[in-house]
Every structure is written in structure tokens, then in C-alpha cells.
Amino acid sequence: MQALLLPVGPEWYAVDTAWAREVVAVPLVVPLPTAPSTVLGVFNLRGEIVPLFDAGALLGVGGSGDHPYAVVVDTALGLAALAAHAVPEVVDLGEQTGTADLPGALTTHTVGRRLAVLLDISAVLAPVRIGGRP
Numbered sequence: 001m002q003a004l005l006l007p008v009g010p011e012w013y014a015v016d017t018a019w020a021r022e023v024v025a026v027p028l029v030v031p032l033p034t035a036p037s038t039v040l041g042v043f044n045l046r047g048e049i050v051p052l053f054d055a056g057a058l059l060g061v062g063g064s065g066d067h068p069y070a071v072v073v074d075t076a077l078g079l080a081a082l083a084a085h086a087v088p089e090v091v092d093l094g095e096q097t098g099t100a101d102l103p104g105a106l107t108t109h110t111v112g113r114r115l116a117v118l119l120d121i122s123a124v125l126a127p128v129r130i131g132g133r134p
Contacts, residue, residue: 004090006071008061039052058130059102059104070082094112100118
């Protein structure tokens with residue numbers, strides 16, 4: 001399976017390329033003062049307003065801090081983006097090494113010498129996880 005490898009802190013998470021639309025470098029993010037802490041703000045992507053989520057906070061592994069890249073994904077509720085602290089890369093996921101125990105995570109895979117956790121984007125960006133209404 002081909003996936004987009006998303007660096008979040010010291011760990012690697014994978015998004016199936018079927019979900020990924022594009023990577024945006026240095027999005028101009030406008031904070032939303034009353035938004036949940038998982039929402040870093042919104043940015044304009046060629047006329048579409050896209051919410052940017054803190055991937056680390058959504059996954060419960062800590063905030064991602066700096067977010068120079070945004071991985072834009074198509075969801076059933078519209079476009080959304082996950083923040084990344086380094087350039088995401090397209091990879092072929094290697095052998096499955098196990099299941100993941102994080103909410104919203106499916107399986108773990110080898111990617112060269114790294115381990116990556118494959119995300120279920122619909123579960124990671126479910127309204128109940130991001131602090132919105134179910």
C-alpha cells in the first residue's frame with residue numbers, strides 16, 4: 001500500500017494516499033479563538049477554507065508544536081488537514097508488524113528502518129475526537 005508518511009514529533013504516521021489530496025507548505029493559518037485545542041486554525045486553499053488539526057493532539061501523543069506542512073485529506077465532512085513538523089513523504093508501507101493501540105490507528109508497518117502507524121482518517125477526524133459535536 002502506498003501511503004503518505006507524516007512526521008509527528010519523533011514518530012511516524014501513515015495516511016493512505018487514497019485519503020490524501022495534497023501537501024501544503026507553510027499554510028497561512030488563522031487561529032480560531034474558541035476552537036477546541038486540537039484545531040490549530042483554518043487556511044485558505046484556493047478558495048476553500050480548510051481546518052488544520054494538530055495531529056499529535058488528536059492522537060494523544062502531544063502537540064506537534066511547529067507545523068510548517070499540512071497534509072490535506074478528503075473526508076466525508078469535507079477537506080481537512082493534519083499538521084506535520086517536517087516534509088511528509090510518499091512511501092510504500094512495508095510488512096505489517098502488528099496492530100496499533102492508539103485510537104484512530106489501524107496497524108503498524110515497517111518503512112525502511114522506521115516504524116509507521118497507519119491511521120484511519122475517518123476515526124482520527126471524527127467530530128467526537130476533535131472536540132466537535134458527534
